[in-house]
Amino acid sequence: MMNDQPSHPAMKGIVEQRPSLTPKARILGNYILKNPRKAVFMTTKELAETCDVSEATVVRFVSRLGYKGYGAFQQALRDFVDTELTLLDRTDLSDMQGPGTDRLRRVVFEEMDNLKHFFETVDLNVLNRVVDFLAKSNSIYVIGSRLSYTFAYYLGWSLTKIRPDVRIIKGSDSTSIDWLTIAAPESLVIIIATTRYPNELIRLGKMVRRLGLTLIVIADSALCPLTHFAHLSLIAPSKNIPFIGNPTTISCIINYLVLELASRNGGRLKQHQEKLEQAYLENDVLFNLDREEFGI
Numbered sequence: 001m002m003n004d005q006p007s008h009p010a011m012k013g014i015v016e017q018r019p020s021l022t023p024k025a026r027i028l029g030n031y032i033l034k035n036p037r038k039a040v041f042m043t044t045k046e047l048a049e050t051c052d053v054s055e056a057t058v059v060r061f062v063s064r065l066g067y068k069g070y071g072a073f074q075q076a077l078r079d080f081v082d083t084e085l086t087l088l089d090r091t092d093l094s095d096m097q098g099p100g101t102d103r104l105r106r107v108v109f110e111e112m113d114n115l116k117h118f119f120e121t122v123d124l125n126v127l128n129r130v131v132d133f134l135a136k137s138n139s140i141y142v143i144g145s146r147l148s149y150t151f152a153y154y155l156g157w158s159l160t161k162i163r164p165d166v167r168i169i170k171g172s173d174s175t176s177i178d179w180l181t182i183a184a185p186e187s188l189v190i191i192i193a194t195t196r197y198p199n200e201l202i203r204l205g206k207m208v209r210r211l212g213l214t215l216i217v218i219a220d221s222a223l224c225p226l227t228h229f230a231h232l233s234l235i236a237p238s239k240n241i242p243f244i245g246n247p248t249t250i251s252c253i254i255n256y257l258v259l260e261l262a263s264r265n266g267g268r269l270k271q272h273q274e275k276l277e278q279a280y281l282e283n284d285v286l287f288n289l290d291r292e293e294f295g296i
Contacts, residue, residue: 008083008223010076011036013065024053025061032077040077044070075237079221082195082238111248114238118249121237127253130216130232131260137188137214138165141179144191145171145198151218151250152192158258161276162269171200180207192218192250193226205229218253220246 014029021029028051032039039047048055062073134140140159144152149170156168169176171191180189189208193201202225208215209229217230220238227233236249262269280286 008076008080010065010073010080017064021061021064022057024051024057025064027051028053028057028061036077036081040074040081078238079223082221083197083223114236114246114249115252117237118252126232126234127256128260130234131257131264133188133214133216133232134159134163134257134261135264137186139184139187140166141169141183141187141189142166142192143169143171143176143189143201143204144193145201146194148192148194148198148201151194151247151254152190154251155190155192155218155254155257158254159261162258162262162265162272164272171198171204176204177207180204180211180213183211183213185212188214188216190216190218191226191230193224194220194246194250197224197226202226218250220250 011033014033018026018029028047031047031051038050042050044055044058048058059070062070065073067073067076140156140163142152142156142159144150152170153168156166159166167179169179183189191201191205191208197219205215205217205226206229215230217224217226217233218236219226219233220236222233222235222237224233224235227235234253236246236253238246238249265272281288
């Protein structure tokens with residue numbers, strides 16, 4: 001899986017530093033390069049014992065690579081491993097044998113840990129700058145593909161409830177090129193991308209940038225290639241390697257953006273929602289308890 005010129009920052013850093021490392025640190029680096037899927041789950045003590053080095057060597061090693069601590073390095077390694085894993089790999093890494101109650105507890109606490117980590121590390125200024133774009137842009141295009149289309153639909157659907165001119169686009173649909181090509185210059189494009197990052201979304205991201213449109217990317221890792229084309233990026237990091245995806249933190253970001261935008265819209269929000277409710281009523285869109293009759 002590894003090659004002599006890895007592109008991931010953590011792996012690349014080890015390769016670049018290897019000639020100048022001490023013999024013990026070189027052993028450590030070589031082990032991580034060859035066994036990232038094992039190393040990612042190890043504590044400093046476990047990694048030190050496996051490589052027959054001291055914990056201090058591990059701490060100095062990650063500092064030499066430019067990380068503030070072992071936790072930061074482990075997160076970078078986790079991002080790398082997550083982008084490389086196939087569906088079969090994820091199944092092998094997941095505990096499919098334990099009792100369901102243990103699995104439920106692990107899932108709940110992992111999601112809580114992810115949300116706590118996001119809350120402690122998110123840049124609120126960036127979040128609010130995204131809301132600024134949501135408020136001032138004449139038109140908004142929300143794009144996703146495969147798993148991320150679920151989030152794109154959720155964000156786009158929610159935005160339609162608080163403002164006009166929102167379009168939801170499936171990245172795999174060839175008409176996405178048409179919509180972006182004819183988009184007004186002041187339009188905002190939001191692309192939501194999740195590991196393993198469909199190529200169609202990367203192509204659309206490049207296209208958006210070429211067209212000169214504003215691009216915001218919501219992703220589950222800073223390694224997402226779309227961040228290179230984005231004006232702003234919102235990252236929903238995961239402290240674990242998910243079996244399929246990590247929906248909780250991205251959903252949290254979406255909820256905040258929508259609520260913050262709604263709070264800014266004042267009287268316009270009420271007018272917009274009254275218009276929608278009238279349309280629902282006139283077209284008998286939603287179940288209405290007062291109007292329905294039940295027969296047994």
